[in-house]
Amino acid sequence: MKLYEFPPTRSIRVRWTLQELGVDFESVRVNLMAGEHRRPEFLKINPAGKVPVLVDGDLVLTESIAIVLYLAEKYPGKGLLPTDLEERAQVHQWLLFTTTELEQPLWRIARHTSLYPEEQRLPGDVALASQEFRDMAEVLERHMQQRQFVVGDRVTVADFVAAYTLDWANEVHLLDRSPNLVAYMNRMYSRPHAAPRITEAFASLKA
Structure with missing residues (x-):
């Protein structure tokens, strides 16, 4: 593989x-x-x-x-994927929520702050995307109250995707109103087999 x-x-x-x-x-x-x-x-x-x-x-x-x-x-x-049909459907739901509602605003921010040529960047779109992210992060923030994992009582692939996406949001300072998400993200990255955080990954490029 x-x-x-x-x-x-x-x-x-x-x-x-x-x-x-x-x-x-x-x-x-x-x-x-x-x-x-x-x-x-x-x-x-x-x-x-x-x-x-x-x-x-x-x-x-x-x-x-x-x-x-x-x-x-x-x-x-x-x-890493529930056998129960309803829980599996919830994993799919949160995977799609993360990639559409949380990740897409982050991509817009990245494009208009660093990826696009400077003359093509739209600062106004950064502000709009930031607010869109915060609005949707609040949905997950409420969902994660008194929860250890996104779905059920054990880790699933939905957690790896969510934690990475939240780490990305944290890099652009969009989790300041989301204490549950910050705590959840930190728990996930403290797992023994967690992947490197984004800052560590960037640092590895210079090694």
Whole structure:
């Protein structure tokens, strides 16, 4: 099994899942800063030119949510995806909520603060996206009152995805009104097999 990854990106979600599963895998670093994701050899693996990519035998799988769900289903004995139908549906619900309602505003902020050329950045969109994130984070903040995990009473892949996304939000100072989410995020990253936090991942690029 190979994981094509770049440390600070959503690759973290997949690495975290693999580490929690205790699965051996080969890490293949794709240096986005050096443009390696645009090279023909990588585009043959993922024509979208993005990471992460998981290669498992003949299967080539892209999109971090699809990959973590695949891994959870491949190793059902590890319990990272509930067997109960209703709880499994809730995992899917919170995975989709995280990627649509929380992650998309963060992407907009990133684009208009660092990714787009300066002349194309819209400061007003940063303010709008920040408020959209805060509004939706409040939904999860209330959900996490007196909860250890997003769904049920044990960790699932929904937690790895949520914790990474909250760490991203924390990097841009959007969790100052969300004490439950900050406490939850810190608990998740204190797990023995947690992936590196985003700041650690960036630091590893300079090592």
